Amino acid sequence: MNDKTEQDRVLIFDTTLRDGEQSPGATMTHEEKLEIAEMLDEMGVDIIEAGFPIASEGDFEAVSAIARQARNAVICGLARANFKDIDRCWEAVRHARRPRIHTFIGTSPLHRAIPNLDQDQMAELIHETVSHARNLCDNVQWSPMDATRTEHDYLCRVVEIAIKAGATTINIPDTVGYTAPRESADLIRMLIERVPGADDVVFATHCHNDLGMATANALAAVEAGARQIECTINGLGERAGNTALEEVVMALKVRNDIMPYRTGIDTTKIMNISRRVAAVSGFPVQYNKAIVGKNAFAHESGIHQDGMLKNAQTFEIMRPEDVGLSATNLVMGKHSGRAALRAKLRDLGYELADNQLNDVFVRFKALADRKKEVYDDDLVALMTDSASEGAGDHLQVKFLRVICGTEAPQSADLILTVDGVDHQVTAQGDGPVDATFNAIKKLFPHEARLALYQVHAVTEGTDAQATVSVRLEEDGKIVTGQASDTDTVVASAKAYASALNNLIVRRAKTRPEDIGSVAAR
Numbered sequence: 001m002n003d004k005t006e007q008d009r010v011l012i013f014d015t016t017l018r019d020g021e022q023s024p025g026a027t028m029t030h031e032e033k034l035e036i037a038e039m040l041d042e043m044g045v046d047i048i049e050a051g052f053p054i055a056s057e058g059d060f061e062a063v064s065a066i067a068r069q070a071r072n073a074v075i076c077g078l079a080r081a082n083f084k085d086i087d088r089c090w091e092a093v094r095h096a097r098r099p100r101i102h103t104f105i106g107t108s109p110l111h112r113a114i115p116n117l118d119q120d121q122m123a124e125l126i127h128e129t130v131s132h133a134r135n136l137c138d139n140v141q142w143s144p145m146d147a148t149r150t151e152h153d154y155l156c157r158v159v160e161i162a163i164k165a166g167a168t169t170i171n172i173p174d175t176v177g178y179t180a181p182r183e184s185a186d187l188i189r190m191l192i193e194r195v196p197g198a199d200d201v202v203f204a205t206h207c208h209n210d211l212g213m214a215t216a217n218a219l220a221a222v223e224a225g226a227r228q229i230e231c232t233i234n235g236l237g238e239r240a241g242n243t244a245l246e247e248v249v250m251a252l253k254v255r256n257d258i259m260p261y262r263t264g265i266d267t268t269k270i271m272n273i274s275r276r277v278a279a280v281s282g283f284p285v286q287y288n289k290a291i292v293g294k295n296a297f298a299h300e301s302g303i304h305q306d307g308m309l310k311n312a313q314t315f316e317i318m319r320p321e322d323v324g325l326s327a328t329n330l331v332m333g334k335h336s337g338r339a340a341l342r343a344k345l346r347d348l349g350y351e352l353a354d355n356q357l358n359d360v361f362v363r364f365k366a367l368a369d370r371k372k373e374v375y376d377d378d379l380v381a382l383m384t385d386s387a388s389e390g391a392g393d394h395l396q397v398k399f400l401r402v403i404c405g406t407e408a409p410q411s412a413d414l415i416l417t418v419d420g421v422d423h424q425v426t427a428q429g430d431g432p433v434d435a436t437f438n439a440i441k442k443l444f445p446h447e448a449r450l451a452l453y454q455v456h457a458v459t460e461g462t463d464a465q466a467t468v469s470v471r472l473e474e475d476g477k478i479v480t481g482q483a484s485d486t487d488t489v490v491a492s493a494k495a496y497a498s499a500l501n502n503l504i505v506r507r508a509k510t511r512p513e514d515i516g517s518v519a520a521r
């Protein structure tokens with residue numbers, strides 16, 4: 001590592017906005033990306049991989065804006081091994097106070113076969129592209145994609161070439177989540193021992209979770225000498241996802257006795273960013289997920305509850321406050337006032353201007369009228385709905401009444417506001433949600449396929465709010481919508497309308513000629 005006094009410091013490289021956002025359906029809007037980037041910067045992430053600038057105009061704009069906005073973090077963009085990608089990446093990240101170009105190429109036999117390059121040809125390309133990146137930027141990261149399935153001799157050869165060409169960080173990706181902890185450590189150790197110049201660069205580990213070992217593999221790599229962990233919030237990412245930021249950071253904190261490394265992360269910000277990423281990506285966190293799952297600090301059995309009351313350490317290895325979870329979850333009711341709501345929302349990480357607070361307060365009162373107790377998670381769901389419901393939405397659910405029960409068919413009466421004009425329809429279906437979706441489809445005909453419909457209860461009890469996620473696919477592109485309500489069918493209708501609104505925005509970007517099809521027929 002460059003700075004010998006920092007041998008125990010592990011850099012946290014967050015790729016939620018690139019590798020995470022790449023997972024099908026996790027697309028975020030420009031504003032959402034900026035918001036998440038700001039939260040990452042504030043929590044002390046060292047490097048934010050903000051996107052893949054050549055991938056689309058939207059990605060380019062987001063990376064440029066994040067680069068301009070970042071206060072402390074290094075801002076990194078991804079580029080394939082060609083000059084055009086690298087130049088575009090530089091154009092986007094160069095606005096940052098601390099920019100980085102990350103360029104990569106697949107080096108395993110399977111990946112070499114795709115561009116049909118032999119070992120020598122690929123080595124030459126690596127030399128040219130890394131040199132090109134280094135001529136633009138003095139902070140260059142290079143990744144041999146599928147490193148864990150690359151022949152060791154060849155891996156050493158290309159890592160040496162990348163270092164000589166000016167790479168300052170060498171990232172070793174386990175692209176397909178194939179490695180295991182001991183092998184992950186051995187690979188890093190081998191590279192550090194064998195490659196000339198290894199002492200002058202930072203080695204990074206980038207693990208996917210296909211066998212559920214991503215976090216363990218990343219920590220094993222650190223023990224062998226890696227000093228940068230690549231990860232995402234909630235482990236978001238393609239297939240089974242990536243190493244989860246919250247897991248590695250808390251593992252290093254809680255087990256500092258056996259893993260004496262430190263990060264610069266403010267762990268009390270973990271819960272808020274986890275919730276926010278879950279909301280904007282449309283990927284809810286599984287209940288029993290380590291650190292950030294709803295049950296991570298819940299104790300159900302009598303023995304556990306008894307132990308907890310006597311001494312929390314009997315069944316907890318970290319305190320809820322360490323990850324930003326307030327000890328008391330029960331908060332608000334219909335008698336709570338504006339000031340209490342503002343204070344509670346501030347606690348949850350939402351800083352609101354007066355007019356925003358007024359709007360949220362009206363929604364909060366409506367919810368508190370329907371629900372005896374309003375919990376933290378209810379408020380987060382409320383905030384997520386407020387953020388995703390834009391004034392410019394083309395479709396809005398105005399009225400819904402469904403008839404359901406044991407006698408089929410079920411039917412839905414719907415008024416949908418389409419571009420400011422109300423349209424009414426009745427439709428039948430196989431169950432209340434199907435009837436509701438059919439009604440929406442009658443008023444807004446489309447060919448998008450329903451790729452996912454998911455319901456989860458925000459809190460406990462029969463009056464709990466349901467959060468519904470809907471994912472639609474059209475021409476290979478995926479959009480999502482999410483909404484919450486104490487009525488599951490209403491939440492479903494709103495989530496479906498929200499996904500359609502996102503579809504309309506996406507169509508306008510990719511097929512501008514279709515904007516005119518936003519009209520009830």
Ligand code: KIV
Pocket residue numbers: 019104143145146171173174175176206208
């Ligand atoms: O998993 C992977 O190999 C990647 C590279 C682009 C670093 O995400």
Ligand code: ZN
Pocket residue numbers: 019173175206208
């Ligand atoms: Zn990856």
